[in-house]
Amino acid sequence: MRLVAHQFRYDQKAFWRNPAAVFFTVGFPVILLLIFATVFGDQTIDVRGGIETTAYYVPAIITVAVISATMQSLAMSLVIAREDGRLKRGRGTPMPAWVFIAGRVGNSIVVALMMLALIAVLGRVLYGVAIPWGQLPELVVVLAVGSAAFCCLGIALTAAIPSQDAAAPIVNALLLPLYFLSGVFIPEDELPDGVVNFANHFPVRDFFEAFFAAYMPAGGGSGVDWGNLAVVAIWGVAGLLLAIRFFRWTPRGG
Amino acid sequence: MPEPVISIRGLRKSYGDFEAVRGIDLEVHAGEVFAFLGPNGAGKTTTVEILEGYRKRSGGEVSVLGEDPQRGGRSWRERIGIVLQSCRLDPYLTVRESLGLYAGYYRAPRPVDEVIELVGLAGKADDRARSLSGGQQRRLDVGMALIGDPELLFLDEPTTGFDPSARRQAWETIAGLRDLGKTVFLTTHYMDEAQRLADRVTIIAGGEIVATGTPEDLGDRDNQPATISFRLPPGVSAGEVPGNGTPGAGGELSFSTPTPVSLLNELTGWALERGVDLDGLEVTRPTLEDIYLELTE
Numbered sequence: 001m002r003l004v005a006h007q008f009r010y011d012q013k014a015f016w017r018n019p020a021a022v023f024f025t026v027g028f029p030v031i032l033l034l035i036f037a038t039v040f041g042d043q044t045i046d047v048r049g050g051i052e053t054t055a056y057y058v059p060a061i062i063t064v065a066v067i068s069a070t071m072q073s074l075a076m077s078l079v080i081a082r083e084d085g086r087l088k089r090g091r092g093t094p095m096p097a098w099v100f101i102a103g104r105v106g107n108s109i110v111v112a113l114m115m116l117a118l119i120a121v122l123g124r125v126l127y128g129v130a131i132p133w134g135q136l137p138e139l140v141v142v143l144a145v146g147s148a149a150f151c152c153l154g155i156a157l158t159a160a161i162p163s164q165d166a167a168a169p170i171v172n173a174l175l176l177p178l179y180f181l182s183g184v185f186i187p188e189d190e191l192p193d194g195v196v197n198f199a200n201h202f203p204v205r206d207f208f209e210a211f212f213a214a215y216m217p218a219g220g221g222s223g224v225d226w227g228n229l230a231v232v233a234i235w236g237v238a239g240l241l242l243a244i245r246f247f248r249w250t251p252r253g254g
Numbered sequence: 255m256p257e258p259v260i261s262i263r264g265l266r267k268s269y270g271d272f273e274a275v276r277g278i279d280l281e282v283h284a285g286e287v288f289a290f291l292g293p294n295g296a297g298k299t300t301t302v303e304i305l306e307g308y309r310k311r312s313g314g315e316v317s318v319l320g321e322d323p324q325r326g327g328r329s330w331r332e333r334i335g336i337v338l339q340s341c342r343l344d345p346y347l348t349v350r351e352s353l354g355l356y357a358g359y360y361r362a363p364r365p366v367d368e369v370i371e372l373v374g375l376a377g378k379a380d381d382r383a384r385s386l387s388g389g390q391q392r393r394l395d396v397g398m399a400l401i402g403d404p405e406l407l408f409l410d411e412p413t414t415g416f417d418p419s420a421r422r423q424a425w426e427t428i429a430g431l432r433d434l435g436k437t438v439f440l441t442t443h444y445m446d447e448a449q450r451l452a453d454r455v456t457i458i459a460g461g462e463i464v465a466t467g468t469p470e471d472l473g474d475r476d477n478q479p480a481t482i483s484f485r486l487p488p489g490v491s492a493g494e495v496p497g498n499g500t501p502g503a504g505g506e507l508s509f510s511t512p513t514p515v516s517l518l519n520e521l522t523g524w525a526l527e528r529g530v531d532l533d534g535l536e537v538t539r540p541t542l543e544d545i546y547l548e549l550t551e
Binding site for chain 1: 306307308329331332334338340341343344346347351354356358359360361402
């Protein structure tokens, strides 16, 4: 555990000094929130009896921020470390291999938590979207399951990424369409049913629905959407199994 | 005689149908700098990665610090240091931080500042790895291998691709390891590197060991025939010169002889008698480079 904390401390340093990592995990979601809220700001969205666009986008963009802090950032940073030879080099030390992964996962989860707070505060300050303090336990549960699942998916995805140059295109080619199709970027009342049904096969949609329900529970419900959360967890377990089977420590190129 | 630090018997490694290492034997003893020399693709990296525990062997016996590297655990890893052939360090961590990170992996690391001094990066301690030159990054890499205070250090082609001044700096760092009493297993394809740094050199080619010895006596260099050569004096034909010379380009005459002293005496005696000079007179022994090329071709 002390080793994990040690590794985590250095991963944090390296993360915040890396302009590309900070831009994509922190800057990008903030920019998305500002753009969507500005463009569609004074409309209402026809879900749950009609809510304001800004109230819809705050949990939607937190969903994006959590996925990019976990799955996206982990897949990219692990592929870079693998191809640089750093994963292999670390394996040559007495440090157990899982510590390296644990440090990165810890980094992802801390950044995800920070992004939750940042977007929630921006939503409150700029657009008057209430922060659901009463929902804190539900949010923690959903976030814990979601972060863990998307971390596992990110680690599994590294096996499909052959080189550093391929990392960003592959991750974005998977996630960007899913954000659109799952109602994250475009409110779901604007999407044809077929599209939403298609997106329902993938974990972005389930995580978004679970997170939305926790952030804005409909009519006094508990706010934990166990069905969607279970689907996210199953994806996570599948990712974990794939990661255990296919993750590699040595560079692929050469 | 104490047990060797590294002992290899009949080591084999195949990748599919290709046999990269074909039954090699070698021993490395405590405190020596051992160079494993060979051209690209000779089986050097395969061998060193088997010793480091990264690869599984196909056959033979291997012992490193008394353990089989395939089963080496944490306490075994505490005792070895590894510099990979190519590894980019975290570009966003400073020299001090990179060493601090690795120091945390070991039970009894050397002090970070001491290692910075040791690898000659004192002025760069707070610079990020990305701003270091290739030679400086390599020295940091060596520092990260030294931070756990290992008994045995593996260096896989530590200066490949370096310019001459970076190589010289890396050599100074490696030469310093000997003074610390470390055992060093070095692979290289540079003859001069092996000659400069190693106590003992083994040459591998095509997965087999072709020669082993000190840099001085490698390939039986001491007993190889010497070459005497000079330019043929004007107006003298090759046939008039004693000995059995071979005419070469530019009117040069050369002799290969196991007894250069007596042949030289005979030749100079003849020249004095004839009243001619032997321009460009030279006696040479085959260089290590000559031996190496001959063995690996």
